[in-house]
Amino acid sequence: MATTTVNNGVNVQALLDAREALKGAPEATKFTWRASCKWQDGTYSKTNVQGFFGLGEEQKHKTETSFEADHPEIFASEDRGITPIEYVLVGLASCLTAGVAAVAQNRGVQLRSVQSTLEGKMDIRGILGMDSDVRNGYDDIKVTFKIDADAPKQEIEAIVAQSQKRSAVYDVITNPVNVTVEVA
Amino acid sequence: MATTTVNNGVNVQALLDAREALKGAPEATKFTWRASCKWQDGTYSKTNVQGFFGLGEEQKHKTETSFEADHPEIFASEDRGITPIEYVLVGLASCLTAGVAAVAQNRGVQLRSVQSTLEGKMDIRGILGMDSDVRNGYDDIKVTFKIDADAPKQEIEAIVAQSQKRSAVYDVITNPVNVTVEVA
Numbered sequence: 001m002a003t004t005t006v007n008n009g010v011n012v013q014a015l016l017d018a019r020e021a022l023k024g025a026p027e028a029t030k031f032t033w034r035a036s037c038k039w040q041d042g043t044y045s046k047t048n049v050q051g052f053f054g055l056g057e058e059q060k061h062k063t064e065t066s067f068e069a070d071h072p073e074i075f076a077s078e079d080r081g082i083t084p085i086e087y088v089l090v091g092l093a094s095c096l097t098a099g100v101a102a103v104a105q106n107r108g109v110q111l112r113s114v115q116s117t118l119e120g121k122m123d124i125r126g127i128l129g130m131d132s133d134v135r136n137g138y139d140d141i142k143v144t145f146k147i148d149a150d151a152p153k154q155e156i157e158a159i160v161a162q163s164q165k166r167s168a169v170y171d172v173i174t175n176p177v178n179v180t181v182e183v184a
Numbered sequence: 185m186a187t188t189t190v191n192n193g194v195n196v197q198a199l200l201d202a203r204e205a206l207k208g209a210p211e212a213t214k215f216t217w218r219a220s221c222k223w224q225d226g227t228y229s230k231t232n233v234q235g236f237f238g239l240g241e242e243q244k245h246k247t248e249t250s251f252e253a254d255h256p257e258i259f260a261s262e263d264r265g266i267t268p269i270e271y272v273l274v275g276l277a278s279c280l281t282a283g284v285a286a287v288a289q290n291r292g293v294q295l296r297s298v299q300s301t302l303e304g305k306m307d308i309r310g311i312l313g314m315d316s317d318v319r320n321g322y323d324d325i326k327v328t329f330k331i332d333a334d335a336p337k338q339e340i341e342a343i344v345a346q347s348q349k350r351s352a353v354y355d356v357i358t359n360p361v362n363v364t365v366e367v368a
Contacts, residue, residue, distance in 0.1 A: 008225075008226065009225040009226030009227075009228070010226045010227060010261075011226075011260040011261070014260035015259070015260060015312070018259075018260070018312070019312045019313070019314055022308075022309070022312070022314065023314065029307050029308045029309045029312075029314070030305070030306075030307055030308075031305070031306045031307070031308055032303050032304065032305050032306075033267065033269055033270050033273060033303070033304045033306065033322075034273070034301065034302060034303055034304075035270060035273035035274055035277050035301075035302045036277075036299070036300065036301045036302070037274075037277035037278060037281050037299065037300045037301075037302070038297075038298070038299050039281045039284070039285060039295065039297065039298035039299070041192075041193040042192065042193030042194045042195075042282075042285060043193075043194060043282035043285060043286065044193070044282075045277070045278045045281040045282065045298075047273075047274045047277045047278055049266045049270050049273070049274065052256075052270075054258065054308070055258055059256065059258060061256060061263055061266060062257075062263050065265070065266055067251075067274045067278075069274070069275075069278030069279075069282070070282075071282060072236075072243065072245060073246075074238065074239055074243060075199070075202075076195040076198030076199060076202070077194075077195070079245055079246050081249070081278075082233045082245060082249055083217065084274075084275045084276070084277075084278040084279030084282065084351075084352065084353045085217055085275065085279065085352045085353055085356070086217050086218075086219060086233050086236075086275075087271050087272070087274045087275030087278065087353070088271070088272060088275045088353060088356055089217060089218070089219035089231075089233070090219055090231045090233065090251045090253070090268075090271045091253075091268045091269065091270075091271030091272045091275070092268070092363070093219050093220075093221035093229070093231045093268075094221060094229045094231055094251075094253030094265075094268040094271065095253075095268030095269065096365065097221050097223045097229040098226075098227035098228075098229065098253070098254075098255060098268065100223070101223060101226060101227060102227065111223065113222075113223065114222070114223035115220070115221065115222050115223070116220065116221045117218065117219075117220045117221075118218060118219045118220070118221070119216050119217070119218055120216065120217045120218075121214070121215070121216050122214075122215045122216075122217065122352065123213050123214055123215070124206075124213045124214075124215055124238070125206070125213045126350075126352070126355075127350050127351075127352055128199070128202070128203045128206070128213075129203070129350060130203055130206065130207065130213070135355055135359070136350055136351060136352045136354070136355040137352045137353065137354075137355035137356035137359070137361060138217075138352075138356055138361045139361075139362070140361065140362040140363070140364065141361060141362070141363045141364070142363075142364045142366070143363065143364065143365045143366070144366050144367075144368050145365070145366065145367045145368065146367075146368045147367060153367065156367055157367050160365060160367055161365075164365050166310075166311050166313060166320055167268075167311075167320060168268065168269045168306065168310070168311055168320045168321045168322075169268050169269055169271070169272060169321065170320070170321075170363060170365075171310075171319055171320040171321035172269070172272055172321035172322055172357055173356055173357075173361045173363055174360055174361060174362070174363050175319070175321070175360055176358055176359055176360060177321060177322045177323075177324065177325060177357050177358060178323070178324040178325070178358070179276070179324070179325045179326075179327065179354060179357055179358050180324065180325070180326045180327065181280065181327040181329070181344060181345075181348050181354075182326070182327070182328050182329065183328075183329045183330075183331060183337065183340055183341050183344055184328050184329065184330045
C-alpha cells in the first residue's frame with residue numbers, strides 16, 4: 001500500500017478501523033456538538049466550547065476554548081473580535097483542509113503545504129433591513145486552494161473534490177439545516 | 185423615545201443613520217469577508233482573519249486573529265483545537281446574540297444578561313462514508329436562550345425572533361449558499 005511511505009499526520013487506518021467497528025453500533029455514531037454563549041456588551045459576546053456527546057457517552061476537548069465575536073468599527077461597534085459571519089469561513093476552511101490531509105493520506109499522496117483563501121460575498125442591505133429581496137447571509141463563497149504535494153494537479157483536484165464531498169461544514173453551508181431557537 | 189434610558193451598548197442610531205446614507209450608495213453595501221487557512225499537520229490547521237472589503241474600500245479588524253481547528257482524540261487525532269463544525273455553532277451563537285442586543289436596544293428594552301446554549305446533532309456515518317443517505321453536517325441545531333431583561337417573556341421572544349430574521353449566520357445555515365472550491 002502506497003500510504004506506508006506517506007505521512008500527512010492523519011491516522012487513516014484508525015479511521016477505517018473505526019468505520020468497521022461502528023457498523024455494529026448505530027447509537028455510537030450519533031454526535032451532539034455544543035457551545036455556550038454569553039453576551040458581554042453591545043454586539044460583543046464570548047462563546048465557549050468544550051463538551052460534546054459521541055460514541056454513546058459524554059466527551060470533552062482537552063481544554064475549554066473561548067471565542068470572542070463583535071462587529072467592526074465601521075458598524076459603530078468596537079471590533080473586540082471577528083464578526084459571527086467570519087466564523088463560518090473559519091469552519092469551512094478548517095473542515096476542507098482537514099479533509100484534504102485525510103484524503104491525501106488515504107490515497108498515498110504526500111502533502112508539503114496546503115493553503116487556502118476564502119472570500120464570502122454579502123450585501124449588507126439584508127441585515128440592515130433595507131431590502132427584503134436581499135438575503136442576510138452570503139450570496140456566495142469562493143475557496144481557493146494552493147497545494148504543494150507529490151502528485152499531478154489532476155490528482156490534487158480530485159483530493160480536494162473528495163474532501164468537499166465529505167465535509168460537514170460544506171454540507172451545512174450549501175444545504176439547509178433545521179435550526180430551532182427558543183427562549184427558556 | 186424609550187431607548188434614551190436604555191443602554192445595551194449598541195449604537196442603534198448610528199445604524200439607522202447608516203441605513204439612510206447607504207440608500208444612495210448601492211456599491212457600499214457589498215461586502216467581502218475573508219479568511220486564510222494554513223494546514224499544520226494531520227487534521228490540524230490555523231485560519232487567520234483580519235482584512236475585509238466594505239463601504240467601497242479595503243477594511244481591517246484592529247488585530248489579526250488566528251483560529252486553531254483539529255479533530256478530537258476519539259477520531260485518532262490530537263485535539264489541538266475545536267472541530268470545524270463547532271465553529272459553525274460559535275458563529276450562530278454570536279450572530280443571534282448580537283442581534284438580540286441590537287433589537288432590544290431599538291425597542292427600548294434593557295438587557296441584564298443574555299446566555300444561550302447550542303446543540304448541533306450529527307450522525308458521523310455521513311463524514312465516515314458509511315451510509316450515503318446520512319448527511320455530512322448537522323441534522324438539526326437547537327438554540328436555547330436565557331434572557332434577563334426589563335420586559336415580559338412575550339416581548340423577549342419577539343426580540344429573539346427578530347434577531348433570527350436578520351441574522352446572517354442563521355440564514356447561511358438554514359438556506360443554501362453557493363460555494364465554489366478551486367485549486368489554483
